[in-house]
Amino acid sequence: MDVSTSAPLFPPSLLARLDTTGPRYTSYPTADRFVDAFGAEQYEGALRQRAQGATIGGRPPLSVYVHIPFCESVCYYCACNKVVTRHHERAVEYLDALEREIELHARQLGAHESASQLHLGGGTPTFLSDAELSRLMTALRRGFHFVPGAEMSIEVDPRTASPERLAHLAALGFNRLSFGVQDSDARVQKAVHRVQPFEQVQALMESARALGFESVNIDLIYGLPQQTLASFERTIEQVRQLAPDRIALYAYAHLPQRFKPQRRIVSAELPDGAARVAMLTGAICGFAAARYDYIGMDHFALSSDSLAVAKRQGRLHRNFQGYSTQPDCDLVALGVSAIGRIGATYSQNAKTLDEYYDALRQGRFATARGLALTRDDLLRRAVIMALMCQGRLEFESIELAHLIRVPDYFRKELEQLQPLAELGLVDIEPGALQVTPAGWYFVRAVAMVFDRHLQADEARGRFSRII
Numbered sequence: 001m002d003v004s005t006s007a008p009l010f011p012p013s014l015l016a017r018l019d020t021t022g023p024r025y026t027s028y029p030t031a032d033r034f035v036d037a038f039g040a041e042q043y044e045g046a047l048r049q050r051a052q053g054a055t056i057g058g059r060p061p062l063s064v065y066v067h068i069p070f071c072e073s074v075c076y077y078c079a080c081n082k083v084v085t086r087h088h089e090r091a092v093e094y095l096d097a098l099e100r101e102i103e104l105h106a107r108q109l110g111a112h113e114s115a116s117q118l119h120l121g122g123g124t125p126t127f128l129s130d131a132e133l134s135r136l137m138t139a140l141r142r143g144f145h146f147v148p149g150a151e152m153s154i155e156v157d158p159r160t161a162s163p164e165r166l167a168h169l170a171a172l173g174f175n176r177l178s179f180g181v182q183d184s185d186a187r188v189q190k191a192v193h194r195v196q197p198f199e200q201v202q203a204l205m206e207s208a209r210a211l212g213f214e215s216v217n218i219d220l221i222y223g224l225p226q227q228t229l230a231s232f233e234r235t236i237e238q239v240r241q242l243a244p245d246r247i248a249l250y251a252y253a254h255l256p257q258r259f260k261p262q263r264r265i266v267s268a269e270l271p272d273g274a275a276r277v278a279m280l281t282g283a284i285c286g287f288a289a290a291r292y293d294y295i296g297m298d299h300f301a302l303s304s305d306s307l308a309v310a311k312r313q314g315r316l317h318r319n320f321q322g323y324s325t326q327p328d329c330d331l332v333a334l335g336v337s338a339i340g341r342i343g344a345t346y347s348q349n350a351k352t353l354d355e356y357y358d359a360l361r362q363g364r365f366a367t368a369r370g371l372a373l374t375r376d377d378l379l380r381r382a383v384i385m386a387l388m389c390q391g392r393l394e395f396e397s398i399e400l401a402h403l404i405r406v407p408d409y410f411r412k413e414l415e416q417l418q419p420l421a422e423l424g425l426v427d428i429e430p431g432a433l434q435v436t437p438a439g440w441y442f443v444r445a446v447a448m449v450f451d452r453h454l455q456a457d458e459a460r461g462r463f464s465r466i467i
Contacts, residue, residue: 012274014423019273021463022448024297025388026320027346028381029371031339033453034348038370040359046342047108050330053343060329061116061147064140065320066098067335068120069353070127072160075194076264077182077224077252081337081351082123091132093357094335098136100360101334102143112145117326120154126161130168137172144332151176151326153215156204159196163207170211177208178217178248183224184235191225191269198238205242215245215305222279223252225269232279236286246307247292247300248322249283251276253463280441296388297443299323316389323389336366344373376452379404384447391435391443416449 023030050059069083070091083090106113118140128136146152153176154169166177183189184198201218208216218239222232239247254270256262271279284294292300293308299322301307310316310325317324319331320339333340336356339348347370350356359366373381379402386393395406407414417433420426425439426446435443448454 015273015277017423018442018445022444023451023454023463025384025444025447026318026322027341028384028451029373029377029453031346031348034346034369034371036369038345038347038367038372040365040367042345042372043342043347043365043367043370044108046345046347047105050342051109059114060327061114062144063117063319063326063329063331064115064119064144065331065333065338065340066118066120066136066140067122067333067338068125068127069123069336070094071122071124072127073193074261076192076261077221078261079253079255079259080123083353088127088129091128094353095132095135097357097360098334099139101366102139104365105332106143114147115144115150116147117151118146118153119321121321122155124157124160125154126156126165130165133168133172146173153178155180158201158204161204163204166204166207166211170213175214176217177213177215178219179204180219181239182219182221183227183232184238185227185231187226188224188231191265193264202242205244217246217248218242218244219248219250221250221252222283223271223276225265227271227279229275229278229282233282233286236283240286240290245302245305247287248298249280249300250298251280277441294440295323296440314390318385318389344378346371346373378402380450380452383450387433387435387447388443391440393433395431410450413449417446420446420449
């Protein structure tokens with residue numbers, strides 16, 4: 001789907017109508033639907049089923065995610081599971097637990113299960129020392145076989161990195177970096193308790209290029225306190241100067257009732273819905289002028305980048321990290337609170353370190369909750385991901401894969417789409433649904449129509465606003 005470099009102007013009435021909350025759909029069903037009845041035993045069964053389910057040509061490679069929860073200081077906007085501490089020695093016990101967890105997976109899946117993607121997130125993965133990162137990578141390579149050309153990525157806090165640190169990451173095999181920038185304006189940085197000079201990021205970007213990293217991503221957030229359209233335009237211009245391969249632009253989700261650090265943010269300093277949309281459209285226009293493709297609700301990539309190529313070819317996917325080129329595959333998630341997917345199941349580890357450590361000391365998986373997907377869940381996941389990734393739903397492909405008739409099965413949903421069609425957000429064609437260029441800004445609203453769980457539950461305050 002092409003998005004023009006001239007920003008659409010949305011009437012206030014449309015913005016008011018769509019100023020609601022909803023999921024980001026990095027999965028369906030969403031993580032709030034996980035249940036405690038799905039625990040370590042059920043997760044082990046899913047792994048065993050994968051191990052026994054080899055087909056001709058072998059199993060597809062895994063994706064592996066490792067959650068490192070530690071941060072030296074708290075960012076007020078953060079909604080991640082984290083442990084704020086300056087005691088770096090705490091990482092030793094955590095690495096002990098990760099090694100046990102990796103070993104448990106190797107026992108179930110077999111030694112050296114193939115993996116084509118690794119991502120270290122957090123928290124702050126670069127909280128770990130060079131020696132600790134080396135130890136972790138040794139354990140991961142002992143438990144999994146990372147295929148040639150595998151994507152090996154890590155999130156980097158510029159405040160805890162140096163050119164020497166980046167050189168060590170390259171030596172460990174990492175080929176993709178993601179720098180957490182969020183905003184380069186000094187007032188905004190102070191308001192969210194994350195002060196880092198732009199020059200610091202610029203120096204790291206130059207080092208990353210000199211070291212030959214295949215891809216560098218920059219994370220930004222719009223909707224933060226003290227942000228204005230003018231200040232965010234300056235941030236966008238500075239990021240354009242850095243010329244990262246990819247940009248992740250997230251909408252800030254202000255949920256202070258759920259995330260304690262956000263209570264330090266002054267709500268009156270947050271931009272309103274119209275300003276947030278203006279920031280998003282300005283970013284889309286600014287990045288498009290610099291030859292970035294708008295991948296979707298939170299991702300941009302240079303036209304030559306594999307993510308942009310995948311979108312043009314209809315091979316885009318979406319997982320717990322956002323948009324990805326990685327084919328729809330199983331995801332092993334390691335670490336406290338980490339969320340994974342094996343077969344038709346989702347699972348999440350214990351959210352506290354004590355519970356996580358206790359389970360692994362007893363020699364069992366730390367799975368605290370999860371979900372076994374029903375036939376209806378799998379069908380709706382296919383529909384929602386088609387809309388979120390391709391912006392188009394072909395009825396025939398869904399009907400052949402799931403043995404249903406879309407007009408019959410989704411009669412109610414197609415009726416609910418009519419108001420969105422009248423607003424110009426989606427075209428209802430014979431045999432297909434097409435999200436319009438304007439609708440791509442609000443694609444979550446289109447996807448939400450097919451979310452059976454959400455439609456049955458009006459308590460949506462736990463989700464972020466869709467604009």
